[in-house]
Amino acid sequence: MTFHDHLTEFAGLPVLDYAEARRLERSGETVPPGARSPLRDGLADPGSVAWRLDRYGDDLPEDPREYLEGFLEFVGDPAAVRALVVGGLVTGFEVESSDAVRDALAEAAPRLPGLRDLFYADLTFEECEASWIRHGDLSPLVNAFPGLTGFAARGTMDLGLEALEHDGLRRLTLQGGGLPARLTREVVSARLPALEHLELWLGVDDYRGDTTALDLAPVLSGGAFPALRSLGLRNAEHTGAWVRALAEAPVTSRLHTLDLSLGTLRDEDVPHLLESPVFRGLRRLDLHHHYLSEDAEKEVRALFTRAGVETDLSDGQVPEVDSYDGETELHYYTAVSE
Numbered sequence: 001m002t003f004h005d006h007l008t009e010f011a012g013l014p015v016l017d018y019a020e021a022r023r024l025e026r027s028g029e030t031v032p033p034g035a036r037s038p039l040r041d042g043l044a045d046p047g048s049v050a051w052r053l054d055r056y057g058d059d060l061p062e063d064p065r066e067y068l069e070g071f072l073e074f075v076g077d078p079a080a081v082r083a084l085v086v087g088g089l090v091t092g093f094e095v096e097s098s099d100a101v102r103d104a105l106a107e108a109a110p111r112l113p114g115l116r117d118l119f120y121a122d123l124t125f126e127e128c129e130a131s132w133i134r135h136g137d138l139s140p141l142v143n144a145f146p147g148l149t150g151f152a153a154r155g156t157m158d159l160g161l162e163a164l165e166h167d168g169l170r171r172l173t174l175q176g177g178g179l180p181a182r183l184t185r186e187v188v189s190a191r192l193p194a195l196e197h198l199e200l201w202l203g204v205d206d207y208r209g210d211t212t213a214l215d216l217a218p219v220l221s222g223g224a225f226p227a228l229r230s231l232g233l234r235n236a237e238h239t240g241a242w243v244r245a246l247a248e249a250p251v252t253s254r255l256h257t258l259d260l261s262l263g264t265l266r267d268e269d270v271p272h273l274l275e276s277p278v279f280r281g282l283r284r285l286d287l288h289h290h291y292l293s294e295d296a297e298k299e300v301r302a303l304f305t306r307a308g309v310e311t312d313l314s315d316g317q318v319p320e321v322d323s324y325d326g327e328t329e330l331h332y333y334t335a336v337s338e
Helices: 016-029 040-044 064-077 095-110 139-143 179-188 239-248 250-254 268-276 277-281 292-304
Strands: 013-017 050-053 083-086 117-120 149-155 170-175 197-203 230-234 255-258 284-286 309-311 320-324 327-331
Touching: 013 016, 016 050, 016 064, 040 170, 050 064, 050 250, 083 095, 095 309, 117 139, 139 292, 149 284, 179 197, 179 250, 239 250, 239 268, 239 277, 250 277, 268 292
Parallel strands: 013 050, 050 083, 083 117, 117 149, 149 170, 170 197, 197 230, 230 255, 255 284, 284 309
Antiparallel strands: 320 327
């Protein structure tokens, strides 16, 4: 798996590309009466869509501040905007590009008081591989929007969240091919009293994914984020180690949703899932993209079905076999690495 396509829906809303909407309006193209149109809906009610901000086309300004000024004028009522998806407005390859967009958005925050959800750097692999997307410290961006309830960012290589303090943020998602331990420690040190959902893409060692259970200890102990009810430790190179840590972690008993998908769950990890009663107290367990044998998958499915836990075991994988000089080695890959 890699990121082939841009988001088409975000925060429960259809995504409308600002650049495309601007082009259509300027060209005078019309939408047939009765046809479903995010463009028509977005122009009538800026809060009915998630607005995508891309740099390409239609003579849009290069400067982020000028770009955002044009966007705010275009929507007419920026206070009604509920969701933004920042796409190619950031290049992905340069921290300076991301910092400039961050600063421009933060300055525009007083004119976007209704913003509730923000996705930062929705870039496909053709634009920039997830593990090469570069950001600086994004905590000033999140902190600038007091009404924000959901924040997601793609690209964790240089990302910082050094001074994250937000009373209303309920959902935080960090996607990438490797989650640095430094960033994890910044996340668990953040003051987020309302946080209900934390989703971390742990990734692989080769792309700075060196987060361990010790780095995440304040979350696992239940000390950080008292409102947390949904935890995603996704795309992990060592999913089994996280299963063992969660089996003994105090936080697991208060979760209703646990997401260990996109990782490398194997047959040897199954006993830890089956023998720990804390997992049977979940409402939902997501294990899709795993390396379980057919028998192990059936065993896991049967136990959690009896326990009333909704379980996703789709997208089973087969390890890659590497034979050399008479020896065979199996390779287990996460869904997203580079």
